[in-house]
Amino acid sequence: MSKGNDKLVKEITARDEDFAQWYTDVCKKAELMDYTNAKGFIIYRPYGYAIWENIQEFLNHEFKKTGHQNVYFPLVIPESLFMKEAEHVEGFAPETAIVTIGGKEVLSERLIIRPTSEVLFCDHYSKIVSSYRDLPKKYNQWCSVVRWEKTTRPFLRGSEFLWQEGHTIHATEEEAREEVLGMLEIYKRLGSEVLAIPFVTGKKTEKEKFAGAMETYTTEALMHDNKALQSGTTHYFGTGFAEAFNITFQDKDKVLKPVHQTSWGASTRLIGAIIMVHGDDSGLVLPPYVAPTQVLIVPIQQQKDGVLEKSRELLASLESKGIRASIDDSDKSPGWKFAEAEMKGIPIRIEIGPRDLEQNHCVVVTRYNHEKTLISLDEVVSKIPSLFEKIHNAMYQVALDNVKNNTRPALTYDEFKEIIDQKGGYVKMMWCGDQACEDKIKEETSATSRCIPFEQEHLGDICPVCGKKAKMEVYFAKAY
């Protein structure tokens, strides 16, 4: 028996017994990733990487449709360039990895492995832009970035992770602000249309925003353990970087102006979100539109006449409709194959045996609710797309209900502390706008402000923490 399979049969930790252990069990046993000898640097195995490729496909399509172009900028940033924007440096310098040796020689200038690439894009933009005719520039890059993290977890927090980073410059503030909200909407649609994850969206507080940004917008997801996970974020920089890097253009009115800048990114954290929103005690549960294998055919008593033949015929029909289908015709037992398919979260399993053939039907099992249905072999292929839609919508609804059931208002700070401590989830509370109150909350409850939601609810007139006048409603939660 192979090592991989040996590991698989061992049961994973129950989800509600030890969520953290359940999570790493699923990461490993669904063969999404593996560890390496370099701490925080993981291997994205084929199944995990294929999920990322499906996310990339949706985003690339949306990015290109909205006029963005892909580029690739260097892996390293000369230290002097990195130091050019003060807030940005302050935010990222503590967690950088630094190349000091190249070709056996100590480098005269140290090179920072990019933790994010704002300064590289700025430097380039300053060279290629001089007129309003050169604007906007809407670039995106797919790459990995390195941030030296003390505690790391697969997909959620790594020394290296994969992401896309969009960097755009515009002639006007209005256009840049549209970009920032437009890209946030694409992330939100990735959630609702592909990942079956309902994101709460809004603006970050000053304390939580991206280093160097004027404003940061976020998509926040709620995990099964009631902790929040910051997902895609978009940033409006105003003209701060433009002034530090001298990115100016002559406008139609002949006046030299700095550009208005944005950046936005989504990362392989999203894989972590998929696992923790949808997974269950049998392993991963993948929503159909992001699943590398959407349908797995398992022949039963495959040595019997016609079983393999019919199974392969069905496979070909599914594939011809653009469905990502696969067949497990190995010599493992059906029970084993079912367990593997469950662990990997394959949305639909189709079983075909000799008796099914006699009755011209097959057994269709949907992973998310373990429901079994008999469907005629003549109809099954045509019914799969609507079944995907049904599964996707149901999974989205379950996740949405979970958000609704776990978003609670707190009218007093005691109430806030009690909810955070006893129940978790989002707590909505009024806030005065002072960072001191955020700091106090974090220190005393370890919850952080997740966002200032776009749709503001008026829960009261004062900030329950300090008693001063409240300026806005904020979502708080413990978060990854």
Next chain:
Amino acid sequence: MSKGNDKLVKEITARDEDFAQWYTDVCKKAELMDYTNAKGFIIYRPYGYAIWENIQEFLNHEFKKTGHQNVYFPLVIPESLFMKEAEHVEGFAPETAIVTIGGKEVLSERLIIRPTSEVLFCDHYSKIVSSYRDLPKKYNQWCSVVRWEKTTRPFLRGSEFLWQEGHTIHATEEEAREEVLGMLEIYKRLGSEVLAIPFVTGKKTEKEKFAGAMETYTTEALMHDNKALQSGTTHYFGTGFAEAFNITFQDKDKVLKPVHQTSWGASTRLIGAIIMVHGDDSGLVLPPYVAPTQVLIVPIQQQKDGVLEKSRELLASLESKGIRASIDDSDKSPGWKFAEAEMKGIPIRIEIGPRDLEQNHCVVVTRYNHEKTLISLDEVVSKIPSLFEKIHNAMYQVALDNVKNNTRPALTYDEFKEIIDQKGGYVKMMWCGDQACEDKIKEETSATSRCIPFEQEHLGDICPVCGKKAKMEVYFAKAY
């Protein structure tokens, strides 16, 4: 006027006057790349990156069709892991970049930025493989690698470059050898079907093979200046890495055996090959199947009734046929737009003016031969695909003729030196198999062995360099 455009109008260096300068002019002025402050690290601008995306699309399709899976392995290799295979280390250690600081602390173990990822794949394979049932593993990754180069040139030799690296392990030597030749065939087809580049293929000599490989196979392209460029290469490792990393499996016969391993890679060097094989004095010339924009529509007197309308209608028709088309309806002059389209090597330009509209035709200009044809507006969309084919075949034929006309046999070493010195191109010569003769040739002529071609021609019985018995025919050339 914008900076970008300012630069464009200046003529580029004539190709036959100073080929090296012409090359960098084209790289810059066709907006394929830009330099950065870190030596040898370039920016792949949108137009250059889009060429790479088209190469990726062909290769990804072929890789997946032949059962390969994409993965992502870490950017860094712990030094102790890197040191595990002696020949490999010897080959790559001198040109590595090394991370010595992470999170403000000096690392206890230095991390090598991957120059290639064999050792990472080996380490992982040793953990996940134990039975013949686990084989083969056929993984591929798209990433950048870092090799500290003293002299760098855009796309050809960089401190960082983009590539794909395939790493596979197999139960038998036969299967691994099939893989190595099969992937070489895919690279060759990339040349003949997409890049319009005829590759000479064959085996590398011991001296020129990949560090740690038993055998290296190569696709070699001939540039306009008659120098060769090594393109995609594939490597058979035998069981060398498997033994160093303990990648073993229990075979069907219950015997524990080491796996047979391969790797293969193609990089953004291919963009350099496209430039230097096809480019001319007006700039880049792109073969249609790799061109980011295949057809550019230039409206003439676009303010006149119906011109823009018809141009946009044509654009929509082309796009609906899956043709990568674009329109330049900016306020630049037509002459300017033509020059830009030429510089960027767009395969087909369509001009539509008021008179063309009257006569219901348009002017179709093919970039590679500057040929103008009048084509009926009713027929132009349906004719474009066959025109692509015609252009592709013609460009391939020109390149193939260039290879044929510049491949010469040398029966004596004097003749060899004269051809290398006076004419360049490939020189076919018999060889005894001793590295001493290769070393001598390199020292005296700066030519290197490019490959031992699969189709061997018998040019004589002795090695013209040393007079000993000849064992094989070899292609030599000066190379990038």
